[in-house]
Amino acid sequence: MSAAADRRESLKDVYRQARACVACPLHETRNTVVFGSGNADADLMFVGEAPGANEDLQGMPFVGQAGKLLERLLGEVGIARDEVFIANTVKCRPPGNRDPYPHEIDACRHFLYSQIELIEPVVICTLGNFATKLLRGEPDGISRVHGQAEVRAIGPRTVRLYPLYHPAAALYTPSTLEMLRADFLRIPELLRLGPPAGEEPAGEGPAGVEPAGEEPDGPPQPEGGQLGLF
Numbered sequence: 001m002s003a004a005a006d007r008r009e010s011l012k013d014v015y016r017q018a019r020a021c022v023a024c025p026l027h028e029t030r031n032t033v034v035f036g037s038g039n040a041d042a043d044l045m046f047v048g049e050a051p052g053a054n055e056d057l058q059g060m061p062f063v064g065q066a067g068k069l070l071e072r073l074l075g076e077v078g079i080a081r082d083e084v085f086i087a088n089t090v091k092c093r094p095p096g097n098r099d100p101y102p103h104e105i106d107a108c109r110h111f112l113y114s115q116i117e118l119i120e121p122v123v124i125c126t127l128g129n130f131a132t133k134l135l136r137g138e139p140d141g142i143s144r145v146h147g148q149a150e151v152r153a154i155g156p157r158t159v160r161l162y163p164l165y166h167p168a169a170a171l172y173t174p175s176t177l178e179m180l181r182a183d184f185l186r187i188p189e190l191l192r193l194g195p196p197a198g199e200e201p202a203g204e205g206p207a208g209v210e211p212a213g214e215e216p217d218g219p220p221q222p223e224g225g226q227l228g229l230f
């Protein structure tokens with residue numbers, strides 16, 4: 001099997017573990033586990049916050065208005081959605097679209113770290129506060145750090161981390177949209193830089209990142225969910 005095919009198979013294994021996950025109370029109210037979708041060999045990965053109602057029903061991330069805006073902004077810099085991989089900080093919808101609680105993020109983050117380890121992106125754009133704080137391992141809010149790319153170690157990977165405003169925050173606030181659009185313009189340049197080589201990572205990165213390994217399987221879940229892998 002080619003390296004790319006191996007990577008897809010390993011991602012499918014992680015997906016199966018996520019579909020069976022009962023590690024936090026969100027499993028009680030979800031319709032589907034929204035694992036993430038896109039190109040398993042992507043150089044560019046986006047990490048949002050949590051699935052909303054549409055995502056929970058369809059099993060795919062960013063299928064609502066925020067997703068349409070994300071796709072439009074990608075198009076404006078010449079990148080198609082199916083070239084990137086899109087995931088979230090937590091894989092199950094918090095009821096009523098409330099913010100994810102810290103213990104839910106903690107219970108779920110190993111899935112995101114496994115995705116990053118397997119996909120090996122060059123650039124990770126964190127969308128909004130939750131993904132940014134998790135992957136930087138620091139408390140700074142998005143308005144302070146958006147648009148500032150930095151080299152960060154996430155488990156065994158060193159990536160270019162690029163915090164961006166969440167597209168949902170830009171939907172009804174023109175000034176946020178303009179900042180997000182301006183930040184998007186730098187994505188092609190970051191991709192051209194390629195993987196950080198010999199560049200010292202900033203900060204400590206996220207705490208408690210362990211290499212992808214076997215996760216305990218919960219009982220099989222009689223539910224849907226999708227893995228749109230290209």
Ligand code: URA
Binds near residue numbers: 049088
């Ligand atoms: N917002 C997110 O953060 N993730 C989604 O999947 C959809 C909306």
